[in-house]
Amino acid sequence: MKVTKSVTIVIPVYNDVQALGRAVPVVLETISSISDEYELIIAEDASTDGSSELAAKFAREHAQIIHMHRDERLGRGSALSLAAKKSKGEIFCYFDVDLATDISHLGDLLGLIAGGYDMATGSRLLPDSRITRSTDREVKSRGYNFLVRLILKSRLSDHQCGFKAFRTDVLRDLLDETRDIHWFWDTEILVRGQHKGLRIAEIPVAWTEGEGTTVRSGDIWRMGKAIFQLWWQLHVS
Template sequence: MDFLCEILQALVALAALGLIVLLIVAHVTAGMVSLLRHEKEKYFVTSSGEKEPFPSLHDPHSRELSVVIPAYNEELRMPVMLDEAMEYLENRQKQSPSFTYEVIVVDDGSKDKTTEVALRYTRRYGADKVRVLTLVNNRGKGGAVRMGMLSSRGKVILMADADGATKFADLDKVEAGLKDLNPKPENMAISCGSRAHLEKESVAERSVFRTFLMYGFHFLVWFFCVRGIRDTQCGFKLFTREAALRTFSTLHVERWAFDVELLYIAQCLKIPIAEVAVNWTEIEGSKLVPFWSWLQMGRDLLFIRLRYFTGAWKLGSPHKTD
């Protein structure tokens, strides 16, 4: 019995030491993301080929809606999504002439013709409606969304994936979710599109291994960071301008797990969050590599919690950046 107690004590001591080492590693390796832009990232190209500076999220809004679309090597999938989005937005403007909008395509350092494809829409609809922000280096999806958000003019701002997996008309649903939150007096609220209602169907179609990874990721999200939101990863989220400024100015993670940190920040700041069921279809060509991407996200989830716990990352006030 004494021998078993000694083994148990040794294991507890080893676990405590491992936790301390992990805390130290998480704290020491917690780099701060640079919000500084390359000179080329400060401007968008007009339909006539001239360069004009992007506005700032810190400025007052001048459009009802901004749509931020992160895109990495999306020259093939993006046109379908943009055609659907522009048709919806143009029809809405015809029905309600006071409705104003902009679409910002953020090319995340693509190696294909993503920027050239997006600029066709600028030439067709004008730079007041469609703008292209081309990042010099690949930042990751979270970094691309953040740069688009910080360049937007909308009173409310939608992030939407370039693959068009979510029907753009479901904007009506997430808008209704945002209004139901009644975001006053600070006007901070987030409405998240959700695929949770489709989970049973997706499990039936997935392999056992991918299903195990999915449920494992959901558990880690719940255990370390976000509770009460069943689907943190749907790329269809609507923010009030104030909520976008507060959360994206604080965001650190720029890869796949950025949604989780974003919602973790929002819950820490007590920003109201709605989760709204949307239509979703899996589109071929995903950049997500099942095993390695999930492994990276699991690591990021652990480090998100540890870095905020140790004070390496803080929920500071947003500062204007160049």
């Protein structure tokens, strides 16, 4: 479907040169069929594998592509926040460079924002979602999302799916309060949005686990700690 609003797409990248090379042509072809006014920001942090050079090459070759490079790795959430502040689109969208979420869902995601929603997110845990991943990751993901719903009273099924879109002005307002700069950023944004009564849509997606993606025990503990910290920020501090 076509959307009439301008769109900013952001792909966070850290040492993912092969995935970046595969993703950019697919993203450009897909978004050009959805919006006539768009930009693609490659938010690349201190990569050492050639991702920075490839992103710069794409930016030279395509006027719609912006290479946002940082010399220090400051975190995925930090990169997304900076991109949101620099973006020109009325709709802000991001997804993972490995295109784990089927990009065929992009029109539906952007259409929800164009149609009046403040935020829209893909979900790997809705009944109609189609996912391929290891049992270990499935169990940990469901456990994490259960805790977010239980402790933070979220109504959403999946908070960490890297496939989200926002009204840009709404997202910028939320960034004034958002504290996390790493992987919990996704969850914090969605929870703070619900706390403010924003209109949020969740759609089922087809999702395939990328090669080399792992969830370590230490990550689980950090996520749990982040959940309780956000609860404290919302209810006590």
